[in-house]
Amino acid sequence: MKIIIIEHEPFNDRKNDHYYIQKFKDRSISIEYWDLSKVLNYSKNINYNNEKPENYVLKFDNLNQFYGSLNEIDNLSTILIVELFFKLQTVEIFKKIKDLKIKWVRLDFYYNPTNIFEPSKKINDIIFKLLEIKKIKERYNNFLLKKWQHLNLPNRVFVTGNLKNYPLVPKENIIGLDYFDIKTYEEKKGISSLIGKKYIVFLDIMLPNHPDLQRSNLSSVKASTYFKK
Template sequence: MRFDKIIYIRYMPLTKKIYTDFYMEEVQNAGLEVEYWDLTQMFFKSNFAMEDASNLVKTKVFKSYGELEKAIKDEPALAKVLFISIMTFEGRIKKLYQLFTKYNCKLAVFGRNMFPLAPSKSFFQKLNKISPSAVLNRLKLKKLQKLVNNGKIKKYDIVFLGGSLGWQGIGAIDLNYLKDAEQIKVNSDDYDNYLLLKNQESNNSDNYILFLDEYLPLHPDTVLFNIKNVKAENYYPELNDYFDRVEKQFNLPVVIAAHPKAMCYKTEDFFNGRKVVFNQTVQLTKESTFVIAHDSTSINYPIAFGKKIHFITSKNILKGIEMVHRNVLHFADYLGCNYQFIDDNNAINLIDQISVKKYENYKYSFQTSKETENKTTREIFIDFLTKDL
């Protein structure tokens, strides 16, 4: 086989979703050794009570670069090990990638699950929002990019790309950075889930409206990366009032497809008694009448199933997390859908029918390719890992 061992490396604890999305069980079943290297304590002071599924696969937790370097050195057959980075290419990973370069580790990354980015703000808007942390991160990134360009930090050896623009999800790189990498066409994980479910019979159909929750006010990433946010005490009441109007207009209930990190939903009622469902977004989407969303990557599902999408924002979102607001407007335009401020007391202006042309363009840009649209990434990935050179 091409590789004997796969090491997934990330600066957050292992979750069930990551375990599934990166095919760890399937890789083990194919006869390869699998480990998950958790660098959380090297990058952050807390794991912010995130899910920990380290029981699913052999996991090593590192507290320092010294420990990490020793682990790399101690790998008995390093040339047959593939390191898969589950981290954005940005300034903070410079020291880590210097270690990969020092020991000439085989390094791979998935470029997928991307979506259309809203246009950049003007120079003066950016200047108005500048912060010390943003300046520091920018300087770190510039230093990393310089080291890469000078050949002092290695580039990825292998990239798995979902859609023609999937590479944009890797981080602060351009296509030139990937020109020497071995490129393997795959799908977005959402598109793979769609493939697995599309031909199954539905239990029931068209009797509810689905909301793709993003856990906006309480998402742990906003704390990890110091992202400005909306307040829960404003967001949820506004959202529930809007859902009341939606339900009245369409005479259908709104069901919540909970974000996988929304642990608080399991102990508190944030949606006024509405049904909240975890880990069933693809099935829920398939059987829904239409979908309501902000800028969740889960819009892949209604696009794949050809469902209408209604995008929503609010004045508080515009004020608190402007990027989400701008993405909402951009998504709506990109897909030929409508958007709405939930705090404006207007009728829900749902589109009459989807734009097949725009949905199709999204499909091949961000979800799949002509070569892989009927084949799962799981098949492609395992075949690649186990084949001989």
């Protein structure tokens, strides 16, 4: 059996955890990571500063090269994990996957996030403003893509929590999945505290240059200022 991850971002250590790659390899499942970051218009101009090379990562320079590799897939023994935005540019990719009868799944870790703290009104206002901007863009995108929505139907969807609701996907094809950070916490929560009292460790090396901020043309603090403060 083989799993091929088709991604719009380069590979990094976070992706290794995100897709449970080592766990699959431990079970002798062949893994490939197909990087389309330099092919897609919405991704190719992003500054990715934490890329990591691996022997199972394939980088594509153009769509013809990608389609050639896609044509060679054995659809009886291969499953795709697809992490691409469903946009006008990617419709042809989803159509090609459907035409080749390749089974594919989506891991949507952010579809049903969990609130673990009560944010301030200011933070709430910022979050809802960003979500509203995202929704407006999604509505416009979905309007243009309406006649092709049937292509955006994975065989299975993995979502955080137990929410059995996902657009157009039958409930029996929706599977609850804990985010990998929660799994790590469960494994390490019994380890002795470093300072003898409750504390929070905040580690987000991507935040100042997060790809989502760049894709949305949203400004952020400079990385040097962020880490200095």
